[in-house]
Amino acid sequence: MQDWLWWRDGVIYQIYPRSFYDTNGDGLGDLPGITAKLDDLAALGVDALWLSPFYPTPDADFGYDVADHTAVDPRFGTLADFDRLLAEAHARGLRIILDMVMNHTSDQHPWFLQSRASRDNPRRDWYIWRDQPNNWQAAFGGRAWTFDPVTGQYYLHAFTPWQPDINWRNPQVYAAQMDVFRFWLERGVDGFRLDVFNAYYKDAQFRNNPPKFGLRAFDRQRHIYDIDQPEMIPMLNDLRRLLDAYPERYAVGETYLATPQKVIGYCGPDKLHAAFSFDFTDQALTYPWSPAYIRRRIEAREALFNTAGVWPTTVLSNHDLPRAASRYCRGEDDRMAKIAMAVLLTLRGTPFMYQGEEIGMRDLSLKRSEILDPPGKKYWPIYKGRDGCRSPMQWDSSPQAGFTTGQPWLRLHPNYPSRNLAAQRADPQSLYNFTRNLLALRRQHPALRRGSIRFLDAPPAVLAYLRQTDEETLLVALNFSARRVRFTLPEGVTPRGYVLLSAVEQPTFAGTSLILPPYEVCVLVV
Numbered sequence: 001m002q003d004w005l006w007w008r009d010g011v012i013y014q015i016y017p018r019s020f021y022d023t024n025g026d027g028l029g030d031l032p033g034i035t036a037k038l039d040d041l042a043a044l045g046v047d048a049l050w051l052s053p054f055y056p057t058p059d060a061d062f063g064y065d066v067a068d069h070t071a072v073d074p075r076f077g078t079l080a081d082f083d084r085l086l087a088e089a090h091a092r093g094l095r096i097i098l099d100m101v102m103n104h105t106s107d108q109h110p111w112f113l114q115s116r117a118s119r120d121n122p123r124r125d126w127y128i129w130r131d132q133p134n135n136w137q138a139a140f141g142g143r144a145w146t147f148d149p150v151t152g153q154y155y156l157h158a159f160t161p162w163q164p165d166i167n168w169r170n171p172q173v174y175a176a177q178m179d180v181f182r183f184w185l186e187r188g189v190d191g192f193r194l195d196v197f198n199a200y201y202k203d204a205q206f207r208n209n210p211p212k213f214g215l216r217a218f219d220r221q222r223h224i225y226d227i228d229q230p231e232m233i234p235m236l237n238d239l240r241r242l243l244d245a246y247p248e249r250y251a252v253g254e255t256y257l258a259t260p261q262k263v264i265g266y267c268g269p270d271k272l273h274a275a276f277s278f279d280f281t282d283q284a285l286t287y288p289w290s291p292a293y294i295r296r297r298i299e300a301r302e303a304l305f306n307t308a309g310v311w312p313t314t315v316l317s318n319h320d321l322p323r324a325a326s327r328y329c330r331g332e333d334d335r336m337a338k339i340a341m342a343v344l345l346t347l348r349g350t351p352f353m354y355q356g357e358e359i360g361m362r363d364l365s366l367k368r369s370e371i372l373d374p375p376g377k378k379y380w381p382i383y384k385g386r387d388g389c390r391s392p393m394q395w396d397s398s399p400q401a402g403f404t405t406g407q408p409w410l411r412l413h414p415n416y417p418s419r420n421l422a423a424q425r426a427d428p429q430s431l432y433n434f435t436r437n438l439l440a441l442r443r444q445h446p447a448l449r450r451g452s453i454r455f456l457d458a459p460p461a462v463l464a465y466l467r468q469t470d471e472e473t474l475l476v477a478l479n480f481s482a483r484r485v486r487f488t489l490p491e492g493v494t495p496r497g498y499v500l501l502s503a504v505e506q507p508t509f510a511g512t513s514l515i516l517p518p519y520e521v522c523v524l525v526v
Ligand code: NOJ
Pocket: 061, 064, 065, 101, 159, 195, 196, 254, 319, 320
């Protein structure tokens, strides 16, 4: 196996540009802001950056409604700023992948403006128009069809009505979309994160989805006709051929309504390199955070991925979900956040870290009148939307956390005077320094990156697994409880005395047992 492959061995850090760092005081993070912080990212020890959309957008879905796929929104900078960012990132050994939103565009995209202008416009068929809707539902609420009085037909949109779905079956559209990918590859980007890629194709006959039990109308359907159509595979084959024409390019798909089975079906040497399987973060966030659950879930995924030869990914947080630290920690206590970080960085697979996760940022809680996110507006208070995890990055304790000198587009979390990067950098016990040490350890030890994984039987509060290559075996042991736990190592697993990392205090040994202090995270050589 090749010794280092950036997207397999490295850690990918997601940047949500508008909340990262603002250089011109307009309250929105921007591309020069990312460039300005590259040294910080390199110092943390991540390997690649995934940039959420920075393309021109009317912000009906905060950038996921793209009005031009090959340009930079002036609020975020210019193409020259992008080129500089890419060059500066590469100079520091950081790769960049772009978020490609190719299932839909903004309703302000010139293609859609033409498509909706008249029924005989040459671009009419670039979107999906029908005389009658079927039963398909939009993920953000309501029907997936909106009537357009201009031409008297309905258009399809999987998300908001301001995000019409593209007709990938039209050969001209297909070619135009491929040109977009090519445009960025030619500019030197290292790969793509594909937004809801498995929704590109819909059933050619527009059959109704069959019913199932669920809460919202969207959940009361089996999504067999609006996503996951067989035409997806030849498209991925083409995309992969395009990527492979350049060295070490990568594509990771955001699998919409993912199951591990689906995910492996979309990956392989002639398809995607990887696709997210949201093992800890399904839509409802109902998954328990316990050693038993994590073990069960990862063992099931390992069996499938190993057989298929597909490389897994691990995700605990992103711009669509309540942050892991908010889900798993009590108040400002970071002990469980360290455990979560250890899970993220030591399971087998590529970790995706979301900006602020390294300092344990918590979700911002907003009043109804402050909600900006469309599904949050629609479903409040049952669902409050995704603004909570999008609050600006907390750099230091100066006004607005050093994020902006102006008025931030979304307010700062009130905990920023104490929870910020500068403070955590100075504190050897902080989550930030723990994360940094763990990232360095991961880089030093191939077993943590590519080694096999085997879970060990342990007391209920303990999650323990071995990561193993021919050269070394490491034991990762995590105590999820507030109590000291004695963990008797199974036969054949003998500690060699080297504790490579410990979050709380060096664990002690008692014969063949390891005594783990409360919330201990330890990595040791066995
Ligand atoms: C998935 C993205 O992650 C999310 O933020 C967006 O709203 C939808 N796709 C629609 O593009």
